[in-house]
Amino acid sequence: MATMESLIGLVNKIQRACTVLGDHGGQGMSLWEALPSVAVVGGQSSGKSSVLESIVGRDFLPRGSGIVTRRPLVLQLHKTQSGAEYAEFLHAPKRRFTDFAAVRKEISDETDRITGKTKQISNIPIHLSIYSPNVVNLTLIDLPGLTKVAVEGQSDSIVEDIENMVRSYVEKPNCIILAITPANQDIATSDAIKLAREVDPSGERTFGVLTKLDLMDKGTNATEVLEGRAYRLQHPWVGIVNRSQADINKNVDMIVARRKEREYFETSPDYGHLASKMGSEYLAKLLSQHLELVIRQRIPSIISMINKTIDELNAELDRIGRPVAADGGAQLYMILELCRAFDRVFKEHLDGGRPGGDRIYGVFDHQLPAALKKLPFDRHLSLKNVQKVVTEADGYQPHLIAPEQGYRRLIDGSITYFKGPAEASVDAVHFVLKELVRKSIAETEELKRFPSLQNDIATAANEALERFREESRKTVVRLVEMESSYLTVDFFRKLHAAPEKKPEKNGNPPGPNNDHFHDTSLARIGSNVSAYIAMVSDTLKNTIPKAVVYCQVREAKRSLLTHFYAQVGRKEKERLSAMLDEDPQLMEKRTQIAKRLELYKAARDEIDAVAWK
Numbered sequence: 001m002a003t004m005e006s007l008i009g010l011v012n013k014i015q016r017a018c019t020v021l022g023d024h025g026g027q028g029m030s031l032w033e034a035l036p037s038v039a040v041v042g043g044q045s046s047g048k049s050s051v052l053e054s055i056v057g058r059d060f061l062p063r064g065s066g067i068v069t070r071r072p073l074v075l076q077l078h079k080t081q082s083g084a085e086y087a088e089f090l091h092a093p094k095r096r097f098t099d100f101a102a103v104r105k106e107i108s109d110e111t112d113r114i115t116g117k118t119k120q121i122s123n124i125p126i127h128l129s130i131y132s133p134n135v136v137n138l139t140l141i142d143l144p145g146l147t148k149v150a151v152e153g154q155s156d157s158i159v160e161d162i163e164n165m166v167r168s169y170v171e172k173p174n175c176i177i178l179a180i181t182p183a184n185q186d187i188a189t190s191d192a193i194k195l196a197r198e199v200d201p202s203g204e205r206t207f208g209v210l211t212k213l214d215l216m217d218k219g220t221n222a223t224e225v226l227e228g229r230a231y232r233l234q235h236p237w238v239g240i241v242n243r244s245q246a247d248i249n250k251n252v253d254m255i256v257a258r259r260k261e262r263e264y265f266e267t268s269p270d271y272g273h274l275a276s277k278m279g280s281e282y283l284a285k286l287l288s289q290h291l292e293l294v295i296r297q298r299i300p301s302i303i304s305m306i307n308k309t310i311d312e313l314n315a316e317l318d319r320i321g322r323p324v325a326a327d328g329g330a331q332l333y334m335i336l337e338l339c340r341a342f343d344r345v346f347k348e349h350l351d352g353g354r355p356g357g358d359r360i361y362g363v364f365d366h367q368l369p370a371a372l373k374k375l376p377f378d379r380h381l382s383l384k385n386v387q388k389v390v391t392e393a394d395g396y397q398p399h400l401i402a403p404e405q406g407y408r409r410l411i412d413g414s415i416t417y418f419k420g421p422a423e424a425s426v427d428a429v430h431f432v433l434k435e436l437v438r439k440s441i442a443e444t445e446e447l448k449r450f451p452s453l454q455n456d457i458a459t460a461a462n463e464a465l466e467r468f469r470e471e472s473r474k475t476v477v478r479l480v481e482m483e484s485s486y487l488t489v490d491f492f493r494k495l496h497a498a499p500e501k502k503p504e505k506n507g508n509p510p511g512p513n514n515d516h517f518h519d520t521s522l523a524r525i526g527s528n529v530s531a532y533i534a535m536v537s538d539t540l541k542n543t544i545p546k547a548v549v550y551c552q553v554r555e556a557k558r559s560l561l562t563h564f565y566a567q568v569g570r571k572e573k574e575r576l577s578a579m580l581d582e583d584p585q586l587m588e589k590r591t592q593i594a595k596r597l598e599l600y601k602a603a604r605d606e607i608d609a610v611a612w613k
């Protein structure tokens with residue numbers, strides 16, 4: 001079975017790894033929270049620092065007025081067999097501190113590094129490991145002292161901020177609370193006990209510590225508390241006598257202070273019967289044993305939590321995509337797969353699996369007919385214009401029978417108007433397709449992590465659409481031009497066969513020089529041309545969509561990325577990697593997940609190795 005050293009050492013290791021990854025509790029379920037720890041809680045000047053120092057047997061904590069502890073200090077004690085004592089900070093792993101005054105300075109500098117000199121507090125812990133033959137294996141977290149008033153330079157919220165931070169540690173079910181209360185204060189007013197009672201009403205994870213026993217008024221003693229009658233906890237209370245301020249000023253050695261403390265209890269008339277269960281050394285052993293017990297109990301649930309988290313992290317990695325392969329072939333394959341995924345989505349839009357394709361039909365069904373209807377044939381075929389065109393076409397010799405040239409010019413002139421709506425249809429469909437490309441890129445789940453490739457696909461697709469548009473434009477213009485290059489002869493033959501309307505009998509004999517005759521004949525020319533143009537319009541209403549679909553929509557479905565594929569195939573490996581550049585945020589996220597995964601796996605291995613030894 002695992003030894004006490006190995007179990008506590010194990011938790012130490014995992015805690016340090018958690019801090020390196022920024023996992024220090026207070027942020028939902030984390031590995032840190034699953035690990036048992038001991039947090040030291042007490043009001044200001046209750047003697048917290050003194051208790052910690054006498055457990056360690058060294059002076060090393062910053063002192064001063066106001067709130068000195070402004071970041072949690074995770075103090076990991078490692079018992080060594082022999083040799084010199086030294087300390088190490090997680091944030092400065094290369095430096096070994098043998099001078100504990102330098103440790104004190106480093107704690108205070110490192111506090112300021114995060115909080116500034118503003119006396120603000122931060123919940124990011126400082127990790128300090130102390131290696132010494134005079135300690136027991138134990139991890140303690142020193143927290144800012146609970147206070148009632150803000151001092152100069154501190155925000156009013158500091159009192160509440162401290163309480164919230166301390167609470168965020170002690171409310172975790174795996175936190176063992178070391179509640180420090182000075183004996184010269186009424187236990188009922190103890191900040192530490194008040195908070196402990198709130199988060200641990202049954203008292204099963206609270207250790208009550210009574211400091212300053214030597215400072216109690218003459219004639220009073222703390223046996224009521226120490227014997228568990230004043231305030232009941234599941235664990236026995238421990239009384240402590242730390243160095244007084246005078247001792248500190250005189251630089252009384254900690255080891256000497258420990259000895260004096262032992263003597264105090266052994267010789268005390270009040271506490272002699274409790275002497276074996278009093279003092280900082282006893283407290284350290286008690287905590288160490290308890291911590292070991294708790295760790296042992298928690299190991300199965302920690303392992304199951306770790307396994308669950310590993311599964312979740314793996315699932316998350318699958319969701320955001322595994323890292324891109326390094327070799328060129330695999331990258332090319334991946335790019336082509338991604339393009340195909342995009343192409344699938346794009347086709348679904350056109351074929352109706354997703355919305356948007358119907359807008360193309362909208363162009364043919366509404367936009368084109370409406371535009372055709374609006375063409376200014378009324379003006380072009382007005383009596384006045386017909387006369388002008390016919391006369392100009394005749395030249396110096398007026399026509400004898402039908403004004404053939406006049407007809408042709410009027411028809412040609414009218415047909416030119418169709419180019420506008422024809423080209424507008426091409427453009428409208430082009431914009432629908434472009435929009436569908438944009439949408440499809442955004443909707444292609446697999447592409448989400450590759451902004452560069454998204455860009456490349458968008459550019460390639462838009463270039464292709466541009467080519468299709470040009471082809472389509474040429475085709476529809478040709479359709480229109482074809483209409484004027486050869487007229488439908490039948491139409492005019494039928495006209496000729498139809499009986500001419502009799503001229504009205506109003507006294508004027510009919511004749512080419514007669515104004516009335518002239519007007520009627522011009523009106524007939526106008527209406528004949530108009531009927532012909534209506535026929536052409538009906539034809540184009542049907543053929544323009546065919547041309548547009550043929551040149552643009554069908555091509556987009558068939559060969560939107562064909563050029564792109566050819567280009568990609570010729571690319572060097574470096575260019576392929578660049579195309580698969582990922583969103584930096586996402587890469588960062590993946591790295592974070594991968595790191596956490598590593599931490600959890602390493603933690604599981606460590607636990608396996610220690611727990612079943």
Ligand SMILES: Nc1nc2c(ncn2[C@@H]2O[C@H](COP(=O)(O)OP(=O)(O)OP(=O)(O)O)[C@@H](O)[C@H]2O)c(=O)[nH]1
Nearest residue numbers: 044045046047048049050145212241242243244245
């Ligand atoms: N005589 C005597 N003095 C003590 C004892 N414990 C602490 N003190 C003195 O009480 C003062 C405050 O002790 P600290 O250990 O600094 O208390 P703290 O809770 O860490 O204080 P803050 O960090 O300021 O919140 C110091 O002057 C200590 O010397 C004790 O058991 N006996």
